[in-house]
Amino acid sequence: MASIQYIKGVRTRFRNILDLEIQKGDGLLNTEIDEEFDLDRMLNEVSKCFEKVKEYKEKVERQSEKLVESIDKKESEMIEEIIDEDLTLCEKAFDMCQNLQVFTKTLMQSKEKLEFKVDQKDYTHDLVEVQKNIQQLLEAQMRQQEKEKRKENEKMSSIKLPKIDMISFNGDKTRWTEFWDSFKNAVHNNKYISNVEKFNYLKGKLVGEAKSAITGLALTSDNYIMAVDILRKRFGNTQEIIDLHYSQLINIPIATSKVNSLRCLLDGVDQHIRSLEVLEENVNPGHSSIYSQIKVA
Structure with a gap:
């Protein structure tokens, strides 16, 4: 297994690349479009940026999982810090991918309109309208996202996420009910925690045979449901x-x-x-x- 220092280094490199691509995406979304603008070049740049953001978002998620698994489970504060940092960055990446997809559709519509224009006199006017439409669309989307984030922040401000101070589970079936009741009340039933976060909490509290039972499952929302099902069937009869x-x-x-x-x-x-x-x-x-x-x- 790779050393913690190496895993940290790879994670940092992936995070830096992802952050740079997000900044590049911001620059593309705020580009001024005029009558001399090359839509084909812009579409190509937007496409490459989208693929890069998506690729390194997934790499950061995988590397984060590796690092969490490598750190001593007693260092719960470090684990929570890593999870918070990577979730925040990946959320920014997810928002950027959505914005770039919308921007691509708008650029394609603009390109189609320009290709069918035969009257040179209307060219400048139409281009200005396209730019206004793009700007209005982006502003409307940004306002909606800010509104949703404010609502979520208001909810989170009144909710304290559970600390990882619950009992651990090593596969002893006679301790399953005690472990699961504790985990379910603190984490599983908390609607303000994503399944990915719940999966991280769950992995942090499993040792021995119980941990081995879900080894190999990637840190995803669907895999959290699968992990819980595996544990219940194996230890919760x-x-x-x-x-x-x-x-x-x-x-x-x-x-x-x-x-x-x-x-x-x-x-x-x-x-x-x-x-x-x-x-x-x-x-x-x-x-x-x-x-x-x-x-x-």
């Missing part, structure tokens, strides 16, 4: 969990007459009984035979 609790409860080591030994026995029994109650099992001493099988030496 209710009947299997119940059977494991009964098995471990019956096989608790026999206690001696010492206080510490008796306390360990009691704590172990209480842990499994509480878990079975959560799973809606009837663990009433008068109803269940499990108590008769718990021995004290």
Whole structure:
């Protein structure tokens, strides 16, 4: 596996290139168009910029995932900082791609109009109108995007994203219910967090067999849903969990007459009984035979 320094370096290079392409896109969108303007050249430049922004957006996302996976999970603040930085840049890239697509359509319409013009007297007037239409379209779109961002910022200002301080899950099926209830309430059901962010939080809390179960899934919105489904099927089968609790409860080591030994026995029994109650099992001493099988030496 590549070193963290190398992964950081590649991520920085990809981010710098993406930022430069976004700036280039801003320049293209604000280009003054006059009667001498070469629409074919502009279309070519816009197309190349669009492809570059799209390509390096995807590279930044992949490199961000690699870096998060390489960092010690204890460094949650660094992980959150990386996620926030890359999400912000990728959102700018996404907006730029949309703007360039709209601009391309407008330029194509302008080109078609100019190709069918035969009256040289109307040429200048039509070109000015095209420029006005482009400008009006861009201004309207920018106003709409700013309005949507303000609404989202207002929502986010009243919402604090959950810190990654929940319990981890290593594949022990008897701990699945506890882990999933905690994660679901803090992250999964939070409608203000994207699926990509949720996937990052989820990966940060998995270790051992649980982490291996979703290894290879790229950091995407659809893959988050797939990862949750895989974990539920493998570790969240209710009947299997119940059977494991009964098995471990019956096989608790026999206690001696010492206080510490008796306390360990009691704590172990209480842990499994509480878990079975959560799973809606009837663990009433008068109803269940499990108590008769718990021995004290």
